[in-house]
Amino acid sequence: MKRILLAVALVALAALSAACASTGGSTPPAPSGPVVDGPTIVAKDLKFQTTSVEVKAGSNVTIHFDNQDSAPHNVAVYTDSSASSAPAVGEIVTSAKSELVVPALQPGSYFFRCDVHHDMTGTIVAK
Amino acid sequence: MNPRSSLRPLDVVIRIAIVGLVLGTAYIHSTLGGLLFTLNALGYLTAAVAIVIPLAIASRFRWFIRLGLMGYAATAIIAWAVQGPYYTTAYIAKAIEVALIALLAVDFARMDGNPVKVVKAELALLGSKVGRRAAAGSAGA
Numbered sequence: 030m031k032r033i034l035l036a037v038a039l040v041a042l043a044a045l046s047a048a049c050a051s052t053g054g055s056t057p058p059a060p061s062g063p064v065v066d067g068p069t070i071v072a073k074d075l076k077f078q079t080t081s082v083e084v085k086a087g088s089n090v091t092i093h094f095d096n097q098d099s100a101p102h103n104v105a106v107y108t109d110s111s112a113s114s115a116p117a118v119g120e121i122v123t124s125a126k127s128e129l130v131v132p133a134l135q136p137g138s139y140f141f142r143c144d145v146h147h148d149m150t151g152t153i154v155a156k
Numbered sequence: 157m158n159p160r161s162s163l164r165p166l167d168v169v170i171r172i173a174i175v176g177l178v179l180g181t182a183y184i185h186s187t188l189g190g191l192l193f194t195l196n197a198l199g200y201l202t203a204a205v206a207i208v209i210p211l212a213i214a215s216r217f218r219w220f221i222r223l224g225l226m227g228y229a230a231t232a233i234i235a236w237a238v239q240g241p242y243y244t245t246a247y248i249a250k251a252i253e254v255a256l257i258a259l260l261a262v263d264f265a266r267m268d269g270n271p272v273k274v275v276k277a278e279l280a281l282l283g284s285k286v287g288r289r290a291a292a293g294s295a296g297a
Contacts, residue, residue, distance in 0.1 A: 098189065099187070099189070100188055100189030100190070101188060101243075121243045144240055144241040145188060145190075147239070
């Protein structure tokens with residue numbers, strides 16, 4: 030019986046440890062150099078009101094995020110919809126505004142989503 | 157299998173703590189919005205009722221409710237570990253779920269005994285019932 034209890038506790042701790050370990054690796058470093066002002070993305074009714082935005086390629090850009098929901102949201106920018114590589118991950122906020130500095134992007138199309146609600150997605154085009 | 161039906165004071169404290177933890181994580185999930193989190197919150201609310209409701213059928217299968225709730229919480233933890241998000245509220249919810257699993261394991265040990273023996277006994281009981289029903293069916297044919 031004690032062995033079973035111990036196994037249950039170990040499985041739970043392992044899951045938490047795995048999550049904590051993956052947190053450290055997912056936060057990209059803050060970009061250095063000048064930053065240009067960028068677009069505003071609004072979250073409302075569990076949707077991004079702006080699903081496609083343009084930013085200047087080759088420059089660090091500030092994206093303004095306005096979460097008008099009582100649910101927590103953020104804006105996380107990924108290189109593609111697999112969400113495996115994140116140039117910038119915004120803070121998760123509830124009924125608040127935040128800013129996200131995206132490091133200089135090469136011209137092209139990038140994917141953004143809310144990390145809490147993965148069905149909230151959009152596209153960032155760097156030109 | 158001889159599950160204990162009478163509750164000692166410590167059992168009541170453990171049961172209250174379990175319900176408190178379940179309601180805590182249900183509340184957190186209900187604030188997150190979206191269908192998945194809302195369903196998760198409703199699942200926890202149902203479990204909170206099932207773990208204490210004084211119905212004969214619930215008492216008879218409380219062992220299954222305990223195991224089911226442990227599995228439910230473990231699934232929620234693993235799903236979160238895989239896809240996140242990793243932020244303060246989520247860490248609080250997962251800490252609650254880890255504590256919930258631990259308390260459910262203690263509750264199971266105190267009320268039902270060894271889970272392996274319980275499951276084996278229940279499966280044997282189910283097998284004998286199915287066997288009797290099949291035998292009665294073939295005798296009637």
